[in-house]
Structures are given as C-alpha cells and as structure tokens.
Amino acid sequence: MAPPSPPSVPHSQATMDVDEIDEGSQQQLGSQLNAFKAAGKRRVVIDEAHPFELETYISSYSGRTYVDRLLHIMSTCPTLAPQALQLAVEEALKGRDTELYLEIFHRYQRAHAEARDEIPELSALAEPDQRWIEETNARNQAERTKLEVELKTYSSNMIKESIRMAHRDLGDFYRSLGEYTNALKHYTKSREFCTTSQHVLDMCMSVIELLMEQRNYSHIATYVFKAEAALDSASMVRGQSGPEAPAGAAQANKEKKNAERLRAQTKLDVATGLSHLGQSNYEKAAQTFLKAGPVKGLEDWTGKLIAPGDIAIYATLSALATFPRSTIRAQILDSDDFSMYIEQEPYIRELLESYMNNRFKNVLEILERYSTRHYLDIHLYQHVQNLTNLIRSKSLVLYFQPFSSIKLERMGQAFGWSVQELEQQVVALIQAGEIKARVDRQNKILKAKETDQRAALFAKAMKSGQDIQAANRKLLLRMRLQQADLVVKPPKGQSQGYSYGTGHASEFLSGDY
Amino acid sequence: MSAAGTSQLGGPASLDDVLNQITTTNSPSSLNHYLRSFAPKESRDTILASILASGQDPLSVLDPQRNTLGYLYILSARLHSTSSPTPTLSVIEDFCSQFDPEQARLAPDRVTLLAKGIVRASESSNNAKYALPSLYSLVTRYPPDLSYLTTLHAIFLKTCVATCHFTAALPVLAVPITSVDTSLSDLHYNDNLVYHYSGGIALGALKRWREAEEFFEICVSAPAQVPAAIQLEAYKKLALVQLIQNGETVPLPKYTHPALVRLFKASAYGAFVKMYPTQVETLRNFVAKEQDTFIQERTLGLINQAIERAPIWLIKKLTATYLTLGLTDIGREVGISSVEDVRSIILDMIDSGEINATISADDTVTFADVVPHFSKEDLDRVLVQAQEHNRVLHKVERAINTSREYLSKALKNKDDGGWGMEEDMFPPGMGGGTTWADD
Numbered sequence: 001m002a003p004p005s006p007p008s009v010p011h012s013q014a015t016m017d018v019d020e021i022d023e024g025s026q027q028q029l030g031s032q033l034n035a036f037k038a039a040g041k042r043r044v045v046i047d048e049a050h051p052f053e054l055e056t057y058i059s060s061y062s063g064r065t066y067v068d069r070l071l072h073i074m075s076t077c078p079t080l081a082p083q084a085l086q087l088a089v090e091e092a093l094k095g096r097d098t099e100l101y102l103e104i105f106h107r108y109q110r111a112h113a114e115a116r117d118e119i120p121e122l123s124a125l126a127e128p129d130q131r132w133i134e135e136t137n138a139r140n141q142a143e144r145t146k147l148e149v150e151l152k153t154y155s156s157n158m159i160k161e162s163i164r165m166a167h168r169d170l171g172d173f174y175r176s177l178g179e180y181t182n183a184l185k186h187y188t189k190s191r192e193f194c195t196t197s198q199h200v201l202d203m204c205m206s207v208i209e210l211l212m213e214q215r216n217y218s219h220i221a222t223y224v225f226k227a228e229a230a231l232d233s234a235s236m237v238r239g240q241s242g243p244e245a246p247a248g249a250a251q252a253n254k255e256k257k258n259a260e261r262l263r264a265q266t267k268l269d270v271a272t273g274l275s276h277l278g279q280s281n282y283e284k285a286a287q288t289f290l291k292a293g294p295v296k297g298l299e300d301w302t303g304k305l306i307a308p309g310d311i312a313i314y315a316t317l318s319a320l321a322t323f324p325r326s327t328i329r330a331q332i333l334d335s336d337d338f339s340m341y342i343e344q345e346p347y348i349r350e351l352l353e354s355y356m357n358n359r360f361k362n363v364l365e366i367l368e369r370y371s372t373r374h375y376l377d378i379h380l381y382q383h384v385q386n387l388t389n390l391i392r393s394k395s396l397v398l399y400f401q402p403f404s405s406i407k408l409e410r411m412g413q414a415f416g417w418s419v420q421e422l423e424q425q426v427v428a429l430i431q432a433g434e435i436k437a438r439v440d441r442q443n444k445i446l447k448a449k450e451t452d453q454r455a456a457l458f459a460k461a462m463k464s465g466q467d468i469q470a471a472n473r474k475l476l477l478r479m480r481l482q483q484a485d486l487v488v489k490p491p492k493g494q495s496q497g498y499s500y501g502t503g504h505a506s507e508f509l510s511g512d513y
Numbered sequence: 514m515s516a517a518g519t520s521q522l523g524g525p526a527s528l529d530d531v532l533n534q535i536t537t538t539n540s541p542s543s544l545n546h547y548l549r550s551f552a553p554k555e556s557r558d559t560i561l562a563s564i565l566a567s568g569q570d571p572l573s574v575l576d577p578q579r580n581t582l583g584y585l586y587i588l589s590a591r592l593h594s595t596s597s598p599t600p601t602l603s604v605i606e607d608f609c610s611q612f613d614p615e616q617a618r619l620a621p622d623r624v625t626l627l628a629k630g631i632v633r634a635s636e637s638s639n640n641a642k643y644a645l646p647s648l649y650s651l652v653t654r655y656p657p658d659l660s661y662l663t664t665l666h667a668i669f670l671k672t673c674v675a676t677c678h679f680t681a682a683l684p685v686l687a688v689p690i691t692s693v694d695t696s697l698s699d700l701h702y703n704d705n706l707v708y709h710y711s712g713g714i715a716l717g718a719l720k721r722w723r724e725a726e727e728f729f730e731i732c733v734s735a736p737a738q739v740p741a742a743i744q745l746e747a748y749k750k751l752a753l754v755q756l757i758q759n760g761e762t763v764p765l766p767k768y769t770h771p772a773l774v775r776l777f778k779a780s781a782y783g784a785f786v787k788m789y790p791t792q793v794e795t796l797r798n799f800v801a802k803e804q805d806t807f808i809q810e811r812t813l814g815l816i817n818q819a820i821e822r823a824p825i826w827l828i829k830k831l832t833a834t835y836l837t838l839g840l841t842d843i844g845r846e847v848g849i850s851s852v853e854d855v856r857s858i859i860l861d862m863i864d865s866g867e868i869n870a871t872i873s874a875d876d877t878v879t880f881a882d883v884v885p886h887f888s889k890e891d892l893d894r895v896l897v898q899a900q901e902h903n904r905v906l907h908k909v910e911r912a913i914n915t916s917r918e919y920l921s922k923a924l925k926n927k928d929d930g931g932w933g934m935e936e937d938m939f940p941p942g943m944g945g946g947t948t949w950a951d952d
Contacts, residue, residue, distance in 0.1 A: 427834055427835075430833070430834045431830075431833075431834055438833070438834060438835055438836045438880075439834060439835050439836060440835070440836040440837045441835050441836075441837050441838050441839070441842065442837040442838075442839065442877050443837065445836075447836055449882075450882075451882075452882075452884065455884055455885050455886075458885065458887050459885040459887075462887065462891075462895060465895055465898075465899060466895075469898065469899070469902055470727065471766075472902060472906065473689050473691060474727075474730070474731055474734070474766070476691050476905075476909065477689075477690055477691055477693070477731065478734070478735070478736060478768070480691070480692060480693035481693055481702070481705060481735065481736055482736050483693070484693045484694070484695045484700065485695075486693065486695075486700055486701070486702040486704075486705055486736070487702055487736045487737060487738060488702050488706070488735065488736065488737035488738060488739060488740070488741045488744070489702070489738050489739070490738060490739045
C-alpha cells in the first residue's frame with residue numbers, strides 16, 4: 001500500500017496545527033505540549049513552572065518503597081538523579097537487599113547516559129560499598145539457612161502453628177530481599193497451616209503488601225476478595241463467642257473488634273483502589289478510594305507503602321475524570337474522612353474548587369503545574385496523560401452545557417488555548433458524541449444542536465414501526481421454517497463438507513452485477 | 514384404487530390404459546394414487562413419456578384444465594425423457610397458464626419435476642429465457658397465494674438471475690414469504706436459501722438496496738445447525754449492500770449462526786467493512802490488494818459501488834460535526850483534491866435529499882438538519898399496516914394456542930402456572946409476547 005499523500009491524511013491537519021502553535025508565542029500551550037512529549041520519553045523536567053521538592057516528597061515514605069520511588073524518579077527525571085542517588089543509597093544500606101543496592105547504581109548510570117551534560121558521572125558521587133555487599137550477603141545466607149532449618153524441624157514435628165510461622169518468617173525474609181516469587185510461595189504455603197480466620201487475614205494482607213510493592217495490580221483483587229471473606233468469618237466467629245464472656249467485656253471486645261475490622265477494611269479499600277487505578281479503571285478506583293476510612297486506618301502502611309497524600313491525588317484525579325459534579329461534591333468535598341487525606345496535598349483542594357467553580361483554565365494550570373509530581377509518582381505516572389485528557393474533555397463538556405452557541409475564541413480564553421487547538425478538541429468530542437453541538441468553521445462558533453423533538457419523535461416512531469414489522473415478518477418466516485424443519489443440516493456425506501451450496505452460488509452469479 | 518389393481522393384473526399397463534384412467538376417473542385423488550402406482554417405479558416414467566398406440570400425442574388428446582393431473586404427469590415425464598421428443602414451447606406455456614391448481618397440488622413432486630424439466634429444456638435449446646413465462650405462470654398460479662414458499666420460487670428466481678431478467682422477478686419478490694407448507698411443495702432448506710439469496714441478487718442488481726438487504730438477511734439468518742456456504746456468500750453481499758445503503762453495517766439478528774459472523778470477520782470483507790467509510794484512496798489500495806478474492810467471488814461490482822459511495826458517508830459525518838465548512842476543507846477530510854468534484858458530490862447529495870445544505874458564493878457550505886415531514890396520510894397508512902400486522906400475529910397466536918404441541922405441553926405444565934392462561938390474563942394481542950417467550 002502506497003502511503004497516502006500528506007494533504008489527504010486527516011491527522012496531518014492536526015500535526016500542522018500543533019507545529020504552528022509550538023513555534024508561536026503560545027507559551028502556555030507550548031509548555032503543555034513539551035510536557036506531553038516528555039511523557040512520551042518518560043522524562044520530566046523541573047523548572048519554575050513545575051516545582052518539585054524531592055526531599056519533602058520522599059520524606060513521607062520509608063523502607064522499600066522509599067528506594068523504589070527514588071529509582072523511578074531517577075529514570076524519569078535524570079536531573080534529580082544525583083540527589084536521589086544519595087538518598088537511595090543511604091536508605092538501602094539500612095536494609096539487606098544487595099540487588100536493590102546495586103540497582104540504584106545501574107539506574108544512575110542509565111540516567112547519566114540519557115543526560116550526560118547535566119549530571120556528574122557516577123564515580124564522582126559514590127561507589128558501591130563492596131564490603132557491605134559481601135557482609136550482607138553472608139548474613140542473608142546464614143539467616144536463610146537458619147529459617148529453613150527451623151521450617152524443616154517444625155515440619156517433621158508436625159506442629160501446625162509453628163510451621164505457619166516458619167513459612168511466614170521465610171516469606172518476610174524473602175520479601176526483604178526482593179525475591180518476590182519465593183516470598184509469594186511461602187506466604188501461600190502458610191495458608192495450608194492457618195487455623196483461624198485471623199491467620200488467613202494476616203496472610204492475605206502480607207500478600208497484598210507484596211503485590212503492591214511489586215505493582216502487580218491485576219492480582220491484588222483476588223487477595224482482597226480472600227481477605228474480605230476471612231474478615232467476615234472472623235467477625236462472625238467473634239459474634240458467636242460473644243455471649244459466653246461477661247456482658248461488659250463482650251461489649252468492649254466487640255467495639256475493639258469493630259475498629260480492627262474498620263482498619264483492615266480501609267487497607268483493603270486502598271489496595272483495591274490501587275488495583276483499579278493500575279488497570280485504568282478510573283471510575284472504580286475513585287469509588288473505592290473514597291470508600292476508605294480515616295487516615296489512621298492505614299496504620300503501618302502509611303509511608304511504608306503509600307502516603308495519605310497519594311490517596312488524595314489518586315482519588316481526586318480519578319473522580320474528576322469520571323464522576324459527575326454532584327457526586328464529586330457529595331463524596332469528596334462533603335466527606336470528613338476524605339478531607340483528612342486532602343489536607344496532605346493542599347493543591348488538591350484548590351484543584352477541586354476550581355473545577356467546581358468552573359475555573360477550568362485554573363484546573364488545567366494546576367494539572368500542568370503538578371504534572372511533574374504526578375509523573376514522578378510510581379503508581380500514577382502511566383495514567384497522568386489519560387487522566388488529564390479525560391478531565392480536559394469533561395471540562396469542555398461542562399463548560400459548554402449552558403450555552404446554545406459560543407464563539408470558539410471566548411471558549412479558548414476560558415481554557416487558555418488557541419482557537420485551532422480548541423477546535424480540534426471540540427471536534428473530537430462531538431465525534432465521540434460527548435457534546436451535542438456543531439462547529440461553524442467559517443465563523444468559529446460552536447452551536448448547540450437544536451432538535452425538533454416533535455419531528456424526531458415522529459421519525460423515531462415511524463422507523464421503529466417499520467423495523468418491528470420487518471422483524472416480525474422475518475421471525476414469522478423463521479418460525480414457519482423451523483416448524484417445517486427446513487433447517488440447514490450438516491450434509492450426510494462428509495465429502496460435501498462446507499462447500500454445500502457454493503455450486504449454486506457461483507453458478508448463477510453470471511450477471512454483470 | 515381398484516382401478517390400479519386391475520390394470521396391474523392385466524399385464525404391464527400401456528399409455529392407452531393410463532389415458533383411459535385419466536379421462537374416466539372422476540376423483541383426482543384416486544387418479545393420483547393410480548398414477549403413482551400403476552407400474553413399477555423404473556418403467557413408470559418411460560410409459561408416461563411414450564406415445565399412444567395409435568401414434569397420437571397423448572397431450573393433444575387431454576385438456577390441460579380438466580385433466581390437469583394426468584397432463585402434469587405426462588408432461589413432466591416427457592420433459593425428463595431422453596428418448597421421446599420434447600414437447601413444444603407452446604404446449605408447455607398453455608399448460609402453465611391453464612392448469613387447475615387444486616389438482617396439481619396433489620402431486621407437488623411432479624410440479625417440481627415439471628419446473629426443473631422446463632429449465633432443462635430451455636437450457637438445452639440455448640435459450641434459457643424461454644422458460645421464464647412458463648415458470649412465472651407456475652409460480653404465481655400454483656400456490657394458494659404468493660406468501661407461500663414453494664420449490665418453484667427458488668427455480669424461478671434462479672432462472673431469472675441466471676438470464677439477467679431481474680425485473681421479471683419483481684412481482685414475485687414483492688410479496689414477502691410468510692408461510693411454509695411442506696405438504697404444498699416438497700421443500701428442502703436449500704430452496705429457502707436459494708430463493709432469498711437470488712432474490713437479493715436480483716434486487717441488488719436493480720439497485721433496490723433496502724429490499725435486497727432484507728432478502729440477504731433472511732438467507733443469512735435462516736435457521737441452521739451448521740452454516741451453509743451460500744449463507745456466508747449472502748452475508749458478504751449483505752454487508753456490502755448495507756455499506757452502499759447506510760454507510761455502515763447493521764448487526765445481524767441474534768439468532769444468526771455465530772460461526773457465520775466469525776467466518777465473515779476473518780474474511781477480506783470483514784476488514785473492508787471495518788475500515789469503511791474512509792478515504793477513497795485507502796479503500797482502493799485495500800481492494801487492489803485483495804482483488805483476486807473479490808474477482809473470484811464476483812463481488813467487485815458491489816465493492817466498487819460501495820467505494821463510490823464512501824465520500825457521501827464521510828460528508829454526512831461532517832454534517833453532524835460542523836455547521837459550515839469550506840469546500841476545500843471538505844475535500845481535505847474526504848480525500849478529494851478537486852474542489853469541483855466535491856461541489857458536484859455535495860450538489861448531488863442535496864438533490865437526492867441526503868443532506869440539507871447550501872453552498873454560498875465563497876465556496877462555504879452551510880449544513881442544516883434534514884427535517885422529516887409526515888403527512889396525515891403517511892400516518893394513517895402506517896397505522897393501518899400496524900393493525901393489519903397485529904391481526905396476523907393474533908391469528909398466529911390463536912393457531913399456536915390450538916396446536917397439538919402447545920396444548921400437550923400446556924397440559925403437562927399446567928400446575929407450573931404461566932401456561933395456557935394468556936388468553937384470559939391479557940387483553941387480546943398482548944398475550945403474543947408471553948407465548949413466544951415461553952415457547
């Protein structure tokens with residue numbers, strides 16, 4: 001197939017427009033486009049328009065995710081790499097994962113290869129501490145042998161509870177080494193030796209934590225489901241054992257358990273939300289994040305896996321992209337629990353309020369300003385582009401709703417776009433059926449579609465009448481055919497096979513048809 | 514019946530005996546029985562195809578109208594016999610226009626045989642179209658009314674299409690098939706498929722797309738345990754007809770055999786439908802690549818017509834998005850570089866009422882909505898149709914309610930509820946839906 005000549009390709013129009021604008025002085029748009037291009041290359045810039053404080057950001061995290069996040073930042077934003085390197089090395093030395101430690105240096109080298117002129121060479125900053133590596137490896141080996149021997153002893157003694165704990169310890173051990181498959185193996189093995197639902201719940205929680213660290217979004221839902229089942233049966237058992245204890249103690253006990261349940265539920269909601277987000281299921285992600293209980297329900301997850309601010313960002317962006325305004329008001333702005341999350345990231349409130357007050361230009365500016373923050377997030381970076389596009393489309397639809405016609409220029413001002421850029425967006429939305437309007441290209445006006453309801457109703461009634469009559473007729477014939485058993489049957493001789501009837505088909509296709 | 518016995522006892526029957534029976538038996542059904550059994554199966558047709566002892570042609574003795582049954586047996590035997598002379602065209606035509614349908618319906622297999630014989634005879638005389646008037650008389654006169662499917666339908670339509678006499682088929686095609694009676698005609702499922710397939714082809718060749726669509730659809734969605742090849746062919750043509758007619762394909766009814774949809778999607782046609790409508794050049798490139806398939810399956814004509822219509826659908830899409838557009842803009846979207854070409858396409862579309870638009874002096878096209886107009890007469894007509902339809906459905910429902918299968922089933926399940934109660938529980942005409950759902 002010969003490639004069609006450029007003027008005939010519909011998209012060429014789009015690219016041409018973009019280029020023109022890029023060259024022009026539309027700074028706002030230019031920077032936006034730069035950001036998009038950067039996203040394509042997975043490289044994020046930090047400048048006055050896109051502030052980002054690495055230390056403040058990373059200080060909300062600890063442990064493994066601290067290093068994982070820094071690694072992600074190193075590969076997406078090379079200019080931050082030197083700083084990230086120092087922090088990551090410091091943290092990694094506290095752990096026992098030597099692979100992870102070495103990975104930090106590899107990542108830095110890769111970042112350096114991408115931006116040779118901007119950051120110093122690795123050797124100028126740090127060298128891997130070989131002695132630490134050897135010592136740690138030796139220590140790990142000893143620990144592993146010890147744990148495995150323990151497991152073996154318990155297994156031969158058939159002590160169920162001890163076996164479970166040995167498996168759990170091994171799982172924890174492998175997890176701290178970053179050997180996820182081994183860790184998962186031991187965690188799931190421990191399931192066989194669980195005696196109470198609380199044990200099952202603990203096991204599920206460990207696996208979920210593991211999967212979240214691993215960013216294996218599609219599997220999270222399975223274990224959340226198992227954990228919820230375990231949670232249900234755990235509270236049921238307690239309900240039954242309640243009456244035996246003295247009344248007052250039972251009451252206190254129940255309350256305690258309820259709180260416990262709530263906490264577990266919060267964690268599970270967050271995990272599910274993350275799993276939906278990871279699978280681009282934004283609406284469900286927003287719903288589950290918003291269901292999560294108060295911040296303290298996260299317990300040890302805070303910082304170790306996720307920061308409350310992250311939840312605020314994920315939930316808000318997903319909600320803006322998919323929820324109608326009334327739901328946003330009811331579930332986010334009026335929710336006490338969720339305002340605790342939003343407090344962690346003040347710009348999120350500003351974003352929400354701009355959106356609710358139709359200051360769409362502001363919304364887009366905030367999204368742009370914090371795009372660096374979003375791109376550097378380990379869970380969010382793949383969805384920033386999608387979410388931004390969705391929010392932009394929804395804003396356009398919302399903005400146009402009250403108008404019957406509006407000049408594209410005025411609309412462009414409200415969004416901070418040029419007329420061409422806006423027209424492109426609007427046309428895409430009209431074709432997708434999101435906006436019921438048409439563009440007056442000569443006069444640059446967007447006009448809402450006016451339908452003559454009466455005529456439309458008549459036309460619809462006439463059409464469905466005809467359709468139904470035709471369908472009835474065909475069904476009647478079909479019924480008669482079936483009654484007469486005139487059903488196409490497989491030919492008796494296999495030799496005829498599927499070619500039955502083709503003889504007829506080509507036979508009388510002789511016309512100049 | 515006794516007549517059949519005697520002639521067999523008295524040695525092999527001759528045509529003279531047969532003729533005697535034909536002229537003397539008053540009851541057509543006993544005559545039919547005699548004609549079916551007067552001689553061993555192998556020799557029966559040979560005897561029927563022979564001539565009288567006096568050397569006379571038996572057909573000249575018989576009257577087509579009065580002795581329809583006998584005439585039919587002899588004529589059909591003669592047409593298939595190689596030894597005896599083929600009856601002349603005028604004899605066939607006379608019979609077809611004069612026979613008594615009541616008598617002929619006693620021997621549906623002979624009628625089919627006759628029709629096949631007529632086609633064969635006309636083919637061997639290298640003038641297939643000679644068969645058409647006779648077949649037309651047969652197909653219109655034989656069934657009680659045209660809504661009955663017969664083997665003759667398939668034979669007639671096939672001949673029409675083979676000889677490119679599409680208009681001749683129109684009176685028959687105008688009446689949709691709604692009744693099937695296997696005692697009226699020895700039908701095979703293929704007759705239904707062939708009739709609707711060739712009907713679709715005939716209507717398509719006459720550019721009556723909407724009707725062609727329906728015929729192809731009936732063929733494609735015909736009840737099937739396994740899909741027939743002709744159904745797949747029909748599906749291909751159906752899709753192309755829909756592209757020409759609507760610019761997009763309409764999903765097939767749910768009861769279509771799923772394998773057909775799968776097979777279609779995997780074919781070159783599936784790919785064509787997927788990319789349609791797009792710029793003419795892209796379509797042409799694709800077709801050039803798959804040309805062999807399309808030529809071999811003889812669909813290139815339809816494909817080309819679909820491609821010619823592609824700009825129209827693209828422009829129609831634009832009317833949904835834009836109020837005004839320059840001709841050059843339209844040309845760019847559609848992939849036509851010449852402004853004049855675009856102008857003429859748009860003018861054609863305005864003339865045919867497909868879009869409502871004006872072109873101003875500076876080459877700006879202003880689109881407006883197409884406003885549908887309905888007169889009171891239109892509405893009345895539609896309402897009458899709907900009532901008529903309702904009556905038909907009601908009749909069908911009552912027929913079902915009295916049918917043996919339904920009653921026995923209803924009796925068996927009468928305790929489960931929801932059976933046999935529709936008539937009382939719902940106003941007339943409403944019960945139809947529930948009956949269907951249960952059945």
